[in-house]
Amino acid sequence: MMVTSPTQLSSEKLLAVHLPVVDLSADRAEVSKLIVKACEEYGFFKVINHGVPEDIILKLEQEGREFFALPESEKQRAGPANPLGYGCKSMGCKGDKGEIEYLTLNTNPLSIAQRSKTISINEPSKFSNAASGYIEAVEGLACELLELMAEGMLVPDTSVFSRLIRDVDNDSILRLNHYPALQVVECKDRDTAHAPIYDSHKVGFGEHSDPQILTLLRSNDAAGLQISVENGVWIPVPPDPTAFWVNVGDMLQAMTNGRFVSVRHRALTNVSKTRMSIAYLGAPPLHAWISAPPEMVTPNSLSLYRPFTWAEYKKTVYSLSLGDTRLHLFRASTDHAGAGVA
Ligand SMILES: C=C1C[C@]23C[C@@]1(O)CC[C@H]2[C@@]12CC[C@H](O)[C@@](C)(C(=O)O1)[C@H]2[C@@H]3C(=O)O
Ligand SMILES: O=C(O)CCC(=O)C(=O)O
Numbered sequence: 001m002m003v004t005s006p007t008q009l010s011s012e013k014l015l016a017v018h019l020p021v022v023d024l025s026a027d028r029a030e031v032s033k034l035i036v037k038a039c040e041e042y043g044f045f046k047v048i049n050h051g052v053p054e055d056i057i058l059k060l061e062q063e064g065r066e067f068f069a070l071p072e073s074e075k076q077r078a079g080p081a082n083p084l085g086y087g088c089k090s091m092g093c094k095g096d097k098g099e100i101e102y103l104t105l106n107t108n109p110l111s112i113a114q115r116s117k118t119i120s121i122n123e124p125s126k127f128s129n130a131a132s133g134y135i136e137a138v139e140g141l142a143c144e145l146l147e148l149m150a151e152g153m154l155v156p157d158t159s160v161f162s163r164l165i166r167d168v169d170n171d172s173i174l175r176l177n178h179y180p181a182l183q184v185v186e187c188k189d190r191d192t193a194h195a196p197i198y199d200s201h202k203v204g205f206g207e208h209s210d211p212q213i214l215t216l217l218r219s220n221d222a223a224g225l226q227i228s229v230e231n232g233v234w235i236p237v238p239p240d241p242t243a244f245w246v247n248v249g250d251m252l253q254a255m256t257n258g259r260f261v262s263v264r265h266r267a268l269t270n271v272s273k274t275r276m277s278i279a280y281l282g283a284p285p286l287h288a289w290i291s292a293p294p295e296m297v298t299p300n301s302l303s304l305y306r307p308f309t310w311a312e313y314k315k316t317v318y319s320l321s322l323g324d325t326r327l328h329l330f331r332a333s334t335d336h337a338g339a340g341v342a
């Protein structure tokens with residue numbers, strides 16, 4: 001059903017959809033089937049009863065709130081984002097802009113401890129402990145979800161995906177995103193000969209897919225996240241601070257030989273509420289090879305992608321704009337497709 005709603009940019013279509021919800025306390029076999037279905041259909045689902053303690057979440061949320069409330073000059077001590085560190089209104093190196101400020105951190109404990117000194121001058125260990133506690137908990141949840149996915153797809157080696165992010169050399173990222181509350185703005189680039197047209201929301205984080213394996217996203221009680229399953233049609237994601245939203249990333253699309261879809265998403269600003277999201281983006285070690293396990297490649301579904309390393313993919317990601325698609329650049333040639341099939 002098509003609907004119009006205030007969480008919309010002028011001229012765009014919104015679709016009201018009941019997005020999949022996975023209750024992790026339910027029967028394991030049922031849960032794994034539900035997760036696989038959600039990843040095939042949307043590349044996106046919500047997890048409830050996830051087991052991440054509330055105090056761990058609230059501690060990092062509080063640290064994030066305190067950091068973003070600092071004067072700009074103090075926040076700049078943790079910047080510029082290169083790509084790690086503090087960034088404001090622009091990201092990447094292709095001129096992408098948005099109504100956002102953010103803090104991007106590598107999840108390695110040493111890296112967190114070092115960065116924390118620039119984030120909190122007076123109490124770096126408070127920030128560092130909050131971030132490390134959060135990372136440990138969400139990494140555990142991400143591994144559990146990846147194992148359930150393997151089980152649901154009947155892949156015998158159930159840690160085939162999870163061991164990449166459990167590896168001590170993983171390249172995972174923790175990212176805090178902060179979106180200001182913004183009032184209604186007149187849409188200047190539209191024909192306003194008859195009546196002014198207003199956008200009630202502005203783009204905070206523009207449309208993109210996450211390059212990594214799996215993203216676990218949590219936000220405060222402010223709307224803004226949207227996913228797209230069809231070009232130009234957006235599905236608003238209702239906020240739920242007690243849950244995690246899970247995004248399939250490009251690497252999981254590649255490792256499932258295209259069975260799961262890497263979800264395109266974006267975040268808009270909210271009219272009345274400041275929004276803060278915390279994204280854990282689980283990634284493999286830089287030199288890990290990305291390829292689908294043999295069970296995902298059959299005579300009926302030949303290898304879609306050539307083998308490549310995460311380092312190679314990441315380099316491509318950073319050479320492109322936020323909204324660019326990248327996986328098609330790693331497609332197997334027609335001769336190569338099917339290599340490895342008995
Ligand atoms: C414009 C860019 C920012 C980004 C790197 C990129 O060149 C394209 C992908 C962007 C993205 C989106 C998901 C994550 O938030 C992120 C950290 C990532 O791995 O890819 C960001 C990058 C970034 O802001 O550094
Ligand atoms: O803030 C959000 O809801 C989206 C954040 C996001 O897409 C990201 O950090 O990659």
Ligand SMILES: [Fe+2]
Nearest residue numbers: 208209210265
């Ligand atoms: Fe994202």
